[in-house]
Amino acid sequence: MSGDHEIVCSRIVFPDSEFDAKVGRGEIPGFPICICAIEIDENNNIIKHRLRAPYPERPPWDRGTPYLTAGFALGAEAGSFMHAFPNCPFPSPAIDLYAEYMVIHNSEMVKAAGGESKQPGPSLIQACRRYGVPTMDPVYKERMRELAYSKTNHTQEEITELQEYCLEDDCASTLRLFFAMLPLLDLLRAPIRGAFMMEIERIRWRGKPIDIVPYQEAKQYAPVILPKMRQDLNRKLGAEVYFADVFKRRTMLRLMRQHNIPIPIDPKTSKESCAIKLIKPMIETYPLLKDFYEDKRMIDAIKNLKLEIGSDGRGRCWLNPFGTKTGRNNPSTNRELLGLPHTMRSFMKPGPGMAIAQVDIGNEEVGIAAAYSGDPVLMEDYQSGDPYKRFAADALGVTNPTKQQRQVYKACVLGQIYGVGAGTLARNLGISKAEARRIIDQTNARYPVLKAWLKRVQIKAAHGVPITCVLGWSLKMINGDPSEERTFLNYPMQANGAELMRLVILRAGHLPLIGCAHDSFIVEDTIERIEQTVAEVRDIIRQASRDLFGFELRADYKPETDCVCYPDRFVDEREREDGMRHWNWFMALIEEARNADIGFSDPGQRAASPDEKDGSAAIKNENAEEIGVRGPVGQAPASVD
Amino acid sequence: MTKPTSTEKVVPITVGNPASATAFVIDQSHMEDFATEAEENSSVVEVRRPPRGMYFTVLPEEKGKPMQNRGYFFQLEIPGRDPYLVTPEMAKKHSEEDVIRPILLVRYVTMSGEEALWSIKLTPPDSKANSWNTSALNIVEIAASGKWVRIVSKQKNGAYRHTISKKSLTEEMPKFSERSFLELVDIAYGDRKVLDDAHEVWTILAEGSTE
Numbered sequence: 036m037s038g039d040h041e042i043v044c045s046r047i048v049f050p051d052s053e054f055d056a057k058v059g060r061g062e063i064p065g066f067p068i069c070i071c072a073i074e075i076d077e078n079n080n081i082i083k084h085r086l087r088a089p090y091p092e093r094p095p096w097d098r099g100t101p102y103l104t105a106g107f108a109l110g111a112e113a114g115s116f117m118h119a120f121p122n123c124p125f126p127s128p129a130i131d132l133y134a135e136y137m138v139i140h141n142s143e144m145v146k147a148a149g150g151e152s153k154q155p156g157p158s159l160i161q162a163c164r165r166y167g168v169p170t171m172d173p174v175y176k177e178r179m180r181e182l183a184y185s186k187t188n189h190t191q192e193e194i195t196e197l198q199e200y201c202l203e204d205d206c207a208s209t210l211r212l213f214f215a216m217l218p219l220l221d222l223l224r225a226p227i228r229g230a231f232m233m234e235i236e237r238i239r240w241r242g243k244p245i246d247i248v249p250y251q252e253a254k255q256y257a258p259v260i261l262p263k264m265r266q267d268l269n270r271k272l273g274a275e276v277y278f279a280d281v282f283k284r285r286t287m288l289r290l291m292r293q294h295n296i297p298i299p300i301d302p303k304t305s306k307e308s309c310a311i312k313l314i315k316p317m318i319e320t321y322p323l324l325k326d327f328y329e330d331k332r333m334i335d336a337i338k339n340l341k342l343e344i345g346s347d348g349r350g351r352c353w354l355n356p357f358g359t360k361t362g363r364n365n366p367s368t369n370r371e372l373l374g375l376p377h378t379m380r381s382f383m384k385p386g387p388g389m390a391i392a393q394v395d396i397g398n399e400e401v402g403i404a405a406a407y408s409g410d411p412v413l414m415e416d417y418q419s420g421d422p423y424k425r426f427a428a429d430a431l432g433v434t435n436p437t438k439q440q441r442q443v444y445k446a447c448v449l450g451q452i453y454g455v456g457a458g459t460l461a462r463n464l465g466i467s468k469a470e471a472r473r474i475i476d477q478t479n480a481r482y483p484v485l486k487a488w489l490k491r492v493q494i495k496a497a498h499g500v501p502i503t504c505v506l507g508w509s510l511k512m513i514n515g516d517p518s519e520e521r522t523f524l525n526y527p528m529q530a531n532g533a534e535l536m537r538l539v540i541l542r543a544g545h546l547p548l549i550g551c552a553h554d555s556f557i558v559e560d561t562i563e564r565i566e567q568t569v570a571e572v573r574d575i576i577r578q579a580s581r582d583l584f585g586f587e588l589r590a591d592y593k594p595e596t597d598c599v600c601y602p603d604r605f606v607d608e609r610e611r612e613d614g615m616r617h618w619n620w621f622m623a624l625i626e627e628a629r630n631a632d633i634g635f636s637d638p639g640q641r642a643a644s645p646d647e648k649d650g651s652a653a654i655k656n657e658n659a660e661e662i663g664v665r666g667p668v669g670q671a672p673a674s675v676d
Numbered sequence: 677m678t679k680p681t682s683t684e685k686v687v688p689i690t691v692g693n694p695a696s697a698t699a700f701v702i703d704q705s706h707m708e709d710f711a712t713e714a715e716e717n718s719s720v721v722e723v724r725r726p727p728r729g730m731y732f733t734v735l736p737e738e739k740g741k742p743m744q745n746r747g748y749f750f751q752l753e754i755p756g757r758d759p760y761l762v763t764p765e766m767a768k769k770h771s772e773e774d775v776i777r778p779i780l781l782v783r784y785v786t787m788s789g790e791e792a793l794w795s796i797k798l799t800p801p802d803s804k805a806n807s808w809n810t811s812a813l814n815i816v817e818i819a820a821s822g823k824w825v826r827i828v829s830k831q832k833n834g835a836y837r838h839t840i841s842k843k844s845l846t847e848e849m850p851k852f853s854e855r856s857f858l859e860l861v862d863i864a865y866g867d868r869k870v871l872d873d874a875h876e877v878w879t880i881l882a883e884g885s886t887e
Contacts, residue, residue, distance in 0.1 A: 486789075492707045527704070
C-alpha cells in the first residue's frame with residue numbers, strides 16, 4: 036500500500052468538550068465552556084490541555100506534525116471545534132470509538148434486540164463497562180452535565196471544575212477505552228467513519244428550513260383536524276376503521292376480506308395483519324389500501340408531531356448514524372423531517388434567495404446487486420436508466436410497457452433481492468400464484484447470474500460468519516430463521532449502500548448538504564449556485580460508487596421536479612406525482628380549523644379530502660400562500676463550513 | 677491520571693488516510709467464500725415438463741453408455757395418484773393393463789440450476805403418433821445438441837414450440853448435480869417403483885384401494 040494511503044501519527048490526542056447540547060430543541064449546540072484534551076506525545080509522555088474561551092486560532096496540539104484524534108461520539112467535539120476554531124478543518128485522521136463500537140458489536144446489538152432491530156448505541160460509560168474499563172460515576176457525570184447545561188455565565192471556579200471533569204473523566208475514560216478497543220480496531224478504515232461522524236454533525240448543524248407557520252398550525256390544530264381526517268378515511272373506505280378515534284384493526288381486516296384483498300400474515304406472530312409495513316408493497320395494486328396507507332401514516336404522524344426546530348426556524352435532529360443493522364442512519368420518525376411520511380415533507384421550504392435540491396442514487400439496490408453479482412444482463416438493464424421498464428418490455432414483447440406492467444417487473448426484481456416468494460408476490464400484485472411463479476421464473480431466466488450469486492451469499496451467511504461490506508461494516512446470522520435469511524439476501528445491497536452514503540457525505544463535506552435519507556441527498560444553496568452544487572454532488576456519487584463497487588451508479592436529478600426555489604416548497608416526488616393532494620388536503624383542514632378558531636367558519640364548506648380530486652376546497656397551488664399561510668420560513672443556514 | 681495500558685510506547689501509530697478510501701475497499705468476492713463447499717441438492721426430484729418461462733438444456737447420451745442422462749421406462753398412471761414406474765418385465769407381464777405406457781425420462785436442468793426429469797410419453801407400436809410427444813422429443817434433441825431452449829407455447833396444431841437462447845453453454849454453464857441419472861429416478865419415484873407383483877399398485881388396480 037502506498038505511503039499516501041496511510042498516515043503515521045506521532046501523537047494521539049483525546050479531546051472532549053463541555054457545552055449545552057440543547058438536546059431535542061433543534062438548536063445548534065452551545066458554545067463550548069471548555070475544550071480539553073489528553074495528548075500522548077512523540078515520547079509517550081502525557082500532556083494535558085485545558086482550554087476555555089477565548090480560544091486560540093487553532094488547538095495547541097495542532098502543531099504541524101500528524102496526530103491521531105480519538106474520541107467518543109466525535110460529532111459533539113466537531114460542534115465545539117466549529118464554534119471555537121471556525122477557520123480550522125476537522126481534525127484528520129480521527130477515530131470515533133462510538134462508531135467503532137457500533138461496527139464491532141453490530142451483530143451482538145442486533146441479537147440483544149431480538150434480531151429485528153438493533154439496540155441503541157452506548158454511552159461512554161456503557162462502552163467502558165463493556166470493555167471492563169474504569170470510568171466515571173454516572174451521578175457525578177449527571178451533575179457536571181447539569182452544571183454545563185443550566186447556565187451560560189459560569190464562574191471561573193465552575194469552568195475550572197468542568198475542565199477537571201472534562202479532562203480527568205471524559206478524556207481519561209476515552210483514552211482507556213481506546214487502548215482497550217485497540218486490538219479490535221480496523222485502523223485503516225476507522226478514520227473514514229471518524230470523518231463521517233464529524234461531517235454528519237455538520238449536516239445537522241446546517242439544519243433544514245422549516246415553514247414554521249403551517250408547522251405550528253399543524254401542531255396547534257392537530258386535535259381538531261385529526262378527527263376529521265379519521266372521518267374522511269372512514270368515508271373513503273366505507274367502513275368505520277376508526278371508531279371513537281381509535282383504530283379498529285379487525286374492521287380493517289374485515290374490509291379487506293369484503294374487497295377480496297389478500298391479508299398479509301405477520302411473519303413474527305403468524306397472524307393476519309394490516310400493519311403499514313406489510314401493506315406498503317400492496318398499495319399500487321389495491322387503491323383502497325393506498326388510501327388507507329397514505330392517510331393512516333399522516334394521521335399517526337400528525338398525532339405525534341415533534342420536529343426539532345431551532346429558534347432560527349431550522350430543523351435539526353440527531354441522525355443516529357449506524358443506528359440500523361445494515362449501518363444506515365436511523366433518525367427518529369417524528370423528530371426528523373425526512374422521517375415523516377412523504378406526504379408531509381413539504382414543511383421544508385427554502386428561504387428567500389435559496390433553493391433546495393434532491394439527488395437520488397438511482398435504483399441503488401439493483402445497481403449494487405448488478406455490480407457484485409456481475410450479472411451482465413442486470414448491469415446492462417441498470418445502465419439503460421430504467422431496469423424495470425426494460426425487463427418488462429423484453430418479457431412482454433412490447434416497446435413501451437405501461438406503468439402497471441413496469442410495476443409488476445419492478446416488484447419481481449426487487450422481490451428476488453428481498454427474498455420474496457411467489458405467494459407474497461402474488462398477494463402484492465393481485466395475481467395468481469402460478470402467474471407470480473411464472474414471472475419469477477422469467478426473472479431467474481433473465482438474471483441467472485444474480486440468482487446464483489444471491490444463493491452463494493446466503494450460503495456464506497448460513498455458516499454464521501460475518502458478512503463484511505466494502506468498508507468494514509459487518510453482520511452475522513444469529514438464529515437463521517426465514518426473516519433473517521431474507522435479511523441476508525438484501526444485506527449486501529443495503530449495507531454497501533450505507534457505506535456509499537458515508538463516503539459521499541465524507542467527500543461532500545464542503546457542499547451545503549442538509550439531509551440524507553436512505554439513497555437521497557438534499558442540498559440547499561442560493562438559487563444561482565444550486566445547479567452547480569447539484570452537479571458536484573452527482574459527480575461525487577458517481578465517483579464514490581466507482582471507487583467502492585467498480586461500477587458507476589446513477590445520480591438521478593431532474594431540475595424541473597427535483598429542485599425548488601423560493602417561494603415554492605419542497606415536494607417529495609411521490610406526492611408531486613399525486614398532484615399534492617394529501618398536502619393540499621392537510622393545509623385545507625388547517626385553514627378550516629383556523630377559520631373556525633377565529634370565528635369565520637363556514638359549516639357549508641368542508642375541506643376536500645385527497646380523493647375528491649376537483650374539490651373546490653382543495654388548494655390549487657402547492658404553495659401555502661394560496662391558503663393564506665404566509666410567514667417566516669427557515670433562514671439560510673448559518674455558515675458552518 | 678491513568679497511563680495508557682502499559683509502559684510500551686504507543687506512538688507512532690499508523691492509520692488509514694480517509695482521503696484514500698478507495699485503497700481500503702474490501703474485495704466483496706469473500707461473500708462467496710463458502711459457495712463451493714455447499715452444492716445444493718434437493719431431496720426431491722420433480723418429474724415435470726420444463727417450466728415454460730425458463731431456458732433448459734439436457735445432456736446428450738453417449739453411444740454405448742445407456743441410462744446416463746435419459747432412459748426408456750414404463751409408467752403406470754392412475755387418476756388422482758402420482759405415476760408409478762414399472763420395469764419392462766412387469767410391464768410385459770401386465771400388458772393387459774391399458775394404464776401402462778412407454779415413456780422416455782430425460783434429465784434436464786434450467787438456467788437457474790433446477791434439475792428435474794421430463795417424462796415424455798412414447799407412442800405405442802400399434803398407435804398413431806401424437807404431435808405433442810413428437811415435438812417434445814424434437815426439443816430434447818435440440819437441447820442435447822448443446823443449446824439452451826425454452827418451451828414457448830402450445831399451438832393449435834397440438835405441438836410445442838420452442839426458442840433457443842443466444843447464450844451458449846460455455847457462456848452459461850449448465851449446473852447438473854453430481855447425482856447419477858438413476859439416482860434421480862430413484863429419488864423421483866421412491867416407493868412408486870414397481871419391481872414385482874408384490875407391489876401395492878396391483879391391488880389398487882384390482883380392488884380400487886388398499887385400504
